[in-house]
Amino acid sequence: MSPWQCAIAGCGASFDDAEATIVHQATAHDHHTCKICDAAVPEGYFAIRHALDEHGRAEYVRAYDASADDIRERESVKAEIEATVDVDRVVERVEEEGGF
Numbered sequence: 389m390s391p392w393q394c395a396i397a398g399c400g401a402s403f404d405d406a407e408a409t410i411v412h413q414a415t416a417h418d419h420h421t422c423k424i425c426d427a428a429v430p431e432g433y434f435a436i437r438h439a440l441d442e443h444g445r446a447e448y449v450r451a452y453d454a455s456a457d458d459i460r461e462r463e464s465v466k467a468e469i470e471a472t473v474d475v476d477r478v479v480e481r482v483e484e485e486g487g488f
């Protein structure tokens with residue numbers, strides 16, 4: 389079984405590594421519209437990064453009706469990804485495929 393699976397509802401595509409998963413989520417899925425600032429951001433990792441980095445926990449909790457556990461889960465996904473992949477390289481690949 390592949391260790392990386394797209395967690396977006398109804399998808400379930402699986403990949404050999406985190407980088408491929410993130411590129412898939414950012415390019416194969418519709419953009420996510422931020423509930424806080426209405427920005428269109430690529431789905432998956434970039435949507436999480438946008439919400440946590442641009443807005444912070446308190447705003448995220450209010451806008452998404454999220455719990456402290458939800459935040460912790462997203463922060464751990466984000467940290468795991470950032471420890472595993474070269475995010476700059478992923479950004480380049482997503483740009484090449486027109487994800488931004």
Ligand SMILES: [Zn+2]
Nearest residue numbers: 394396399401
């Ligand atoms: Zn997917």
Ligand SMILES: [Zn+2]
Nearest residue numbers: 422424425427
């Ligand atoms: Zn936003």
